Amino acid sequence: MTNLTDLGVAAIRNGVANGDFTAREVAEAFNANVAAAKELNAFIVTTPEKALEAADAVDADRAAGKELGSMAGVPIGMKDLFATKGVQTTAASHILEGFTPEYESTVSSNLWAAGAGMLGKLNLDQFAMGSSNETSYFGNVTSPWRRPDGANTPMSPGGSSGGSSTAVSARLAPAATGTDTGGSIRQPAAFTGITGIKPTYGRCSRWGVVAFASSLDQAGPMAHDVRDCAIMLGAMAGFDPKDATSLDLPVPDWEAALNSDLKGKKVGIPREYRMDGTDPEILQSWDNGIAWLKDAGAEVVDISLPHTKYALPAYYIIAPAEASSNLARYDGVRYGLRDLPEGAGLQDMYAATRAEGFGDEVKRRILIGTYVLSAGFYDAYYTQAQKIRTLVAQDFENAFKECDVILAPTTPTASFGLGEKSADPLGMYLNDVFAVPASLAGLPAMSVPCGVNSEGLPLGLQIVGKAFDEQGVMNAGLAIEERAGFTAKPEKWW
Amino acid sequence: MSNYRIQGATGEWEVVIGLEVHAQITSASKLFSGADTTFGAEPNTQVSLIDAAMPGMLPVPNAECIRQAVRTGMAIEAEINTYSRFDRKNYFYADLPQGYQISQLYHPIVGEGQLLIEKDEKAGIPEDKIIGIERIHVEQDAGKLMHDQHPTMSYVDLNRCGVALMEIVSKPDMTSPAEAGAYVRKLRSILRYVGSCDGNMEQGSMRADVNVSVRKVGSTELGTRTETKNVNSVRFVMAVIESEVRRQVDLIEDGGEVVQETRLYDPDKNETRSMRSKEDAHDYRYFPDPDLLPVNLEDSFLAECRASLPELPDAKRTRYIEELGLSEYNAAVLTVEVETFARFETLLGITAKHLGKPESEIATTVANWSMSTAPGVVKSLGDEANLEYATAEAQAAILGMQGAGDISGSQAKEIYEIVLKTGREPAEIAETEGLKQLSDTGAIETEIDKILEANQDKVEQYKAGKDKLFGFFVGQTMKAMQGKANPQVVNELLKGKLG
Numbered sequence: 001m002t003n004l005t006d007l008g009v010a011a012i013r014n015g016v017a018n019g020d021f022t023a024r025e026v027a028e029a030f031n032a033n034v035a036a037a038k039e040l041n042a043f044i045v046t047t048p049e050k051a052l053e054a055a056d057a058v059d060a061d062r063a064a065g066k067e068l069g070s071m072a073g074v075p076i077g078m079k080d081l082f083a084t085k086g087v088q089t090t091a092a093s094h095i096l097e098g099f100t101p102e103y104e105s106t107v108s109s110n111l112w113a114a115g116a117g118m119l120g121k122l123n124l125d126q127f128a129m130g131s132s133n134e135t136s137y138f139g140n141v142t143s144p145w146r147r148p149d150g151a152n153t154p155m156s157p158g159g160s161s162g163g164s165s166t167a168v169s170a171r172l173a174p175a176a177t178g179t180d181t182g183g184s185i186r187q188p189a190a191f192t193g194i195t196g197i198k199p200t201y202g203r204c205s206r207w208g209v210v211a212f213a214s215s216l217d218q219a220g221p222m223a224h225d226v227r228d229c230a231i232m233l234g235a236m237a238g239f240d241p242k243d244a245t246s247l248d249l250p251v252p253d254w255e256a257a258l259n260s261d262l263k264g265k266k267v268g269i270p271r272e273y274r275m276d277g278t279d280p281e282i283l284q285s286w287d288n289g290i291a292w293l294k295d296a297g298a299e300v301v302d303i304s305l306p307h308t309k310y311a312l313p314a315y316y317i318i319a320p321a322e323a324s325s326n327l328a329r330y331d332g333v334r335y336g337l338r339d340l341p342e343g344a345g346l347q348d349m350y351a352a353t354r355a356e357g358f359g360d361e362v363k364r365r366i367l368i369g370t371y372v373l374s375a376g377f378y379d380a381y382y383t384q385a386q387k388i389r390t391l392v393a394q395d396f397e398n399a400f401k402e403c404d405v406i407l408a409p410t411t412p413t414a415s416f417g418l419g420e421k422s423a424d425p426l427g428m429y430l431n432d433v434f435a436v437p438a439s440l441a442g443l444p445a446m447s448v449p450c451g452v453n454s455e456g457l458p459l460g461l462q463i464v465g466k467a468f469d470e471q472g473v474m475n476a477g478l479a480i481e482e483r484a485g486f487t488a489k490p491e492k493w494w
Numbered sequence: 495m496s497n498y499r500i501q502g503a504t505g506e507w508e509v510v511i512g513l514e515v516h517a518q519i520t521s522a523s524k525l526f527s528g529a530d531t532t533f534g535a536e537p538n539t540q541v542s543l544i545d546a547a548m549p550g551m552l553p554v555p556n557a558e559c560i561r562q563a564v565r566t567g568m569a570i571e572a573e574i575n576t577y578s579r580f581d582r583k584n585y586f587y588a589d590l591p592q593g594y595q596i597s598q599l600y601h602p603i604v605g606e607g608q609l610l611i612e613k614d615e616k617a618g619i620p621e622d623k624i625i626g627i628e629r630i631h632v633e634q635d636a637g638k639l640m641h642d643q644h645p646t647m648s649y650v651d652l653n654r655c656g657v658a659l660m661e662i663v664s665k666p667d668m669t670s671p672a673e674a675g676a677y678v679r680k681l682r683s684i685l686r687y688v689g690s691c692d693g694n695m696e697q698g699s700m701r702a703d704v705n706v707s708v709r710k711v712g713s714t715e716l717g718t719r720t721e722t723k724n725v726n727s728v729r730f731v732m733a734v735i736e737s738e739v740r741r742q743v744d745l746i747e748d749g750g751e752v753v754q755e756t757r758l759y760d761p762d763k764n765e766t767r768s769m770r771s772k773e774d775a776h777d778y779r780y781f782p783d784p785d786l787l788p789v790n791l792e793d794s795f796l797a798e799c800r801a802s803l804p805e806l807p808d809a810k811r812t813r814y815i816e817e818l819g820l821s822e823y824n825a826a827v828l829t830v831e832v833e834t835f836a837r838f839e840t841l842l843g844i845t846a847k848h849l850g851k852p853e854s855e856i857a858t859t860v861a862n863w864s865m866s867t868a869p870g871v872v873k874s875l876g877d878e879a880n881l882e883y884a885t886a887e888a889q890a891a892i893l894g895m896q897g898a899g900d901i902s903g904s905q906a907k908e909i910y911e912i913v914l915k916t917g918r919e920p921a922e923i924a925e926t927e928g929l930k931q932l933s934d935t936g937a938i939e940t941e942i943d944k945i946l947e948a949n950q951d952k953v954e955q956y957k958a959g960k961d962k963l964f965g966f967f968v969g970q971t972m973k974a975m976q977g978k979a980n981p982q983v984v985n986e987l988l989k990g991k992l993g
Contacts, residue, residue, distance in 0.1 A: 215784035328593020373779035
């Protein structure tokens, strides 16, 4: 019999629809894997009963001959940044520990409506701030991948969606939600050998997603392959009148239109991404990608994104600025942690609660954000960063006059050992150097696995597309996927 | 120029005043959430997830609030900015769940405009004056802290949190308490005409921050200003200025310096006191709200806003004077409040229809009736008057009978009294209660003939030139008719018979 937990979204959906197995069998299999993987710390809360409940509903619908949703029978992991009604939602923070929303985020509602079930709430970097999953209040997630050097160094699953990447890669879930502010879907996907897409800004509603940087935050799927991402993104996306930045556009049937024949398509290769000191193995994987896309019929063109080197500094002004304001609501007054020292007044309560409730990385970004917005510094930092953001977006607009999609590495390195970079915040921030420009421009971008490096660790290639052209991105991703033949899996050690 | 001067020990001083008026926008729901805005509800019963700033909640602009701000801008002849944007003003306070107020610092929706305050010599406004308006921006109100509910704790009511406000910022164009008072009254009148704010200062739906500085007469430099926050009546606005001016002049003349600061007004002591100075002022870290897109106003929307504006106070007052022939005083009084002119215009319309006469011909009569006669009757009746019976129909019926000469002015009053007490029909009252004046020439002629017959001597004297005796004959006739004859008819008949 098939090992159900090796299956992805499409295979499960089809198998359930065909009656090859029941949704309940699938949910039970993944629940068992989740329960046996505590060592990975991918979940903050597990909800096996929710997964079973959704599965039973799908099985009942099938028995009754009802039409099944696009995710029917697929149990998924939910990043703990999405508010889930009646289930603790923490953003991996102490300040929201024990917070149980009375509401369900739009994206998770959409997924449940499509027939998906919830295995649990996935660990992440605290408030999605981090690139290694080491900033969670609930302890770091450990990647299922290890270097084959026998040292058993615990590896980073990437961040911030590190619980999501680990869960999918370790077969604890066939798919998971992620959110991407400056690479938080793509980088962990690349680190763990899975596929993830950040759609165009506004495709997925932000309503009910704990905010990090509102102008950048975008939800997206993380799964084994491009097809699974297409199916799941179709279920997640859609106009939401409750989000003023939501795109009022119909959701295309991305899955049905998947096509890896790239004849007539042009792929741009940005010369500025070929930075000095980039890992030669990363450059090699990029060259492989170029060859595969040519093989798929695409024409490869050299393009320039001249403001690339300013994108990361601009991102680390804009994102913390927005975060410093977005996180002001966690003040101990209405919900979450309250630290009220004996005889304390309001200001003391704020200070004590926030000192206790936020981790170091969150505090660092609140301080940076507060600084760049303060009187006398606003123009020098925030205004300049916004100008750069506009220039970065213009770079892409110009480039897309010459090509249909852009191919680049997802990250400058493969995964690293936990703790290896945590003392060097700037080095950590550099991890997002290839991911951030597309975030600033609000463009769809995907990471697909393209092989392993000499240490046996996965590498990812990134495809960036025009606004609203998720299809073009996924088609190019599919072309790479078909040619890369990525079959590596982490050895089970947990 | 105002002649308001403050006599100091070192000479004469004048005052420079600017006002920031916060006006609550009339709308069923809040600026960025669907929560109700009704005043006086139980604490925390009108709070959405957005107002409480729950994790992941997002603001969605209420189009009606935008529309009302635009209409208000048009009513003060202001520039409407087709591109505007919301900014966050960041600070921590228990009545501000988000930790920031959504406001408009950099790109307000309404730019420069103006309003006219009318000359009022008694109040010290020697001539009409234009007061400039700097801008109107839209923002969220905060919640309310309640300190009197518990001995050691404060409570928070978030009902008001997120309600839409317009902040209407004047230029520093006012130079006396009277001008400031007139400005607030005129602004309130315009807001009520437009329907964008109920102007109810007692309930806090309109309140003013009063900026005051003083300088020596003849100086062109502005002095250091203070800002007194949240003043909630016209009287208090004027009192704040009086007291602040005195305080500043005394301070400077005693060798001190005015400090730029925020102050609070204590109506019981009639004085302002310091709240916080510029040194410990917040750094609000304004930046564009990333949850919201810029507001782009389309031509069709602007046209709809403009078409929906009613006739405004200045235009109405001019029309009353020029087209209806009302006195300046009547026109001014009738046009201040929406309720007043609405009552007047309805009554005028129905009465004109009853009489088949143009409105301009009877406007003064109707104005006098609605400004003085009718309120007089109501007042004299006190509790006996049932105002439900004070319908425009009933009053128009009375004015119609009076205009047709069927009843006299005093009969009109008597009939109205009965209407207010009983709700009976005016025509029926006139008939049943004998409250009609006779215009039947036959009956009057008979009486006149008798009187002339009985007073032959006086007739002779009159014909010999003693004109004053005409009044005697009128009086006798009216008496014989028990006061019910139409005096005009009596006059005409007597003139005919006496030659």
